[in-house]
Amino acid sequence: MSSSSDQASVTVLGLGPMGRALAGAFLDAGVRTTVWNRTPGREGDLVERGAASAASAGEAVAASPLTVICLVDYDATDSVLRDPAVTEALKGRTVVNLSADVPDRARDTGRWAAGHGIGYLDGAIMTPTPTIGTPAGVFLHSGPEPLYVEHRAVLDALGGSHTHLGEDIGRAAAYDVALLDIFWTSMTGYVHALALARAEGISARELAPFAQGIGAILPPLFREWAEDVDGGSYSGEGNPLTSALSTMTHVVHAAEAHGVDASVMRAAETLARRAVDRGHGADGFTRVTRVMERC
Numbered sequence: 001m002s003s004s005s006d007q008a009s010v011t012v013l014g015l016g017p018m019g020r021a022l023a024g025a026f027l028d029a030g031v032r033t034t035v036w037n038r039t040p041g042r043e044g045d046l047v048e049r050g051a052a053s054a055a056s057a058g059e060a061v062a063a064s065p066l067t068v069i070c071l072v073d074y075d076a077t078d079s080v081l082r083d084p085a086v087t088e089a090l091k092g093r094t095v096v097n098l099s100a101d102v103p104d105r106a107r108d109t110g111r112w113a114a115g116h117g118i119g120y121l122d123g124a125i126m127t128p129t130p131t132i133g134t135p136a137g138v139f140l141h142s143g144p145e146p147l148y149v150e151h152r153a154v155l156d157a158l159g160g161s162h163t164h165l166g167e168d169i170g171r172a173a174a175y176d177v178a179l180l181d182i183f184w185t186s187m188t189g190y191v192h193a194l195a196l197a198r199a200e201g202i203s204a205r206e207l208a209p210f211a212q213g214i215g216a217i218l219p220p221l222f223r224e225w226a227e228d229v230d231g232g233s234y235s236g237e238g239n240p241l242t243s244a245l246s247t248m249t250h251v252v253h254a255a256e257a258h259g260v261d262a263s264v265m266r267a268a269e270t271l272a273r274r275a276v277d278r279g280h281g282a283d284g285f286t287r288v289t290r291v292m293e294r295c
Contacts, residue, residue: 008032008154011064013057013080014099015042017129019070022098022158025133027051029157036060038080058085066151067095070125074101074109081109087116094119094147096155098139102177103170110143110169119147122169124176133159142171188264196251199258228286236284244285245272 008031012023015037026033027049035043036054043053054060057080061067067090071077077099080086095118097109106122113120121143131137137160141148148164155162165171190211197207228235248269255262271288280287 009034009064009066010154010157011036011054011060011067013060013067013069014038014071014076015046016070016072018098018125018132020046021129021132022068022070023051024049025158026154028133031154031157032064034060034063056085057083058089061086061093061095062089065093066154067093068098069095070098073099074105077109082112087118091117094121094151096121096123096141096151098123098125100124100176101173103173106142106173107168107170119144120169121147121151122172124172126176126179127160131160135160137161139163140165140172140175142166142173143169185264192255192260192262192264195260196255196258199255199260225284225286228284229289234280234283234287234290236282236287239284240282241272241276241285241287242281245269245276245281248272 010026010031011034012019012026013036015023015035019037020042023033023035023046027046032052033046033050034052034054035046036057036059037043043051047053052063054063069077069080071080074097077097081090081095090113095113097106097120110120110122121141123142124140125132126138126140127136137158139155139158139160139162141155141162142165144167145164152162165175193211194204194207198204248265251265252262252269255265271291272285275281275283275287275291278291
């Protein structure tokens, strides 16, 4: 880091696995780091590495112009930031909230911060703890761009890529929930496939290489389908909804024949069938986005 960044300081509130990784990355980059956790005792090794341990959250935020908070959700962050002593100490300073929650909660916190003279940026961490401080980390930020520019040099100490998504405070959280939607629905599909395969005498290890092949098909489809949805074409060329619906029905019947819960695929089948029943059988699966919007 540059000499100006070396003289920067930051406070980290929350020392769960991710908070500890954030604090460690700041320390590794030479940023003066103050730490605090609601449950004492987690700061020991960070202090050995050079962090300052604060006795209270108010003392912690007063130590730095920038505070990064990373807790389980916004109920937890509210319980810390909206404590009167902490709120008072934060006036004229900036908070970057890397806790996970929904867009409306982020916007509410942004309004609260503005009303108390506190700079506020919301953010999302899109990669797991081991990536923090490495080029593999991915961070999303939203809120006032001047604040982001002001503190970018310190945030860069966390490694990886940092993207400012715009002035809307809730935009980072909106990206976060949409991307988590992809992850968890995909993982639910995968574990269901493993259960169905095992019911047919196929081990998870045997299926895995072929599952990876299915996964390799997806990245180009993500871009293609995004163009399809934004352009409103909902192309069914090569794989119309009627054909997709048939294959979904096969999965449901095979699973239920073995007593394997098929509720996730039944939900997908129901959406596809609804689109077909509305006269969109020749369209592609992307047409289901419009069906969902009308639910």
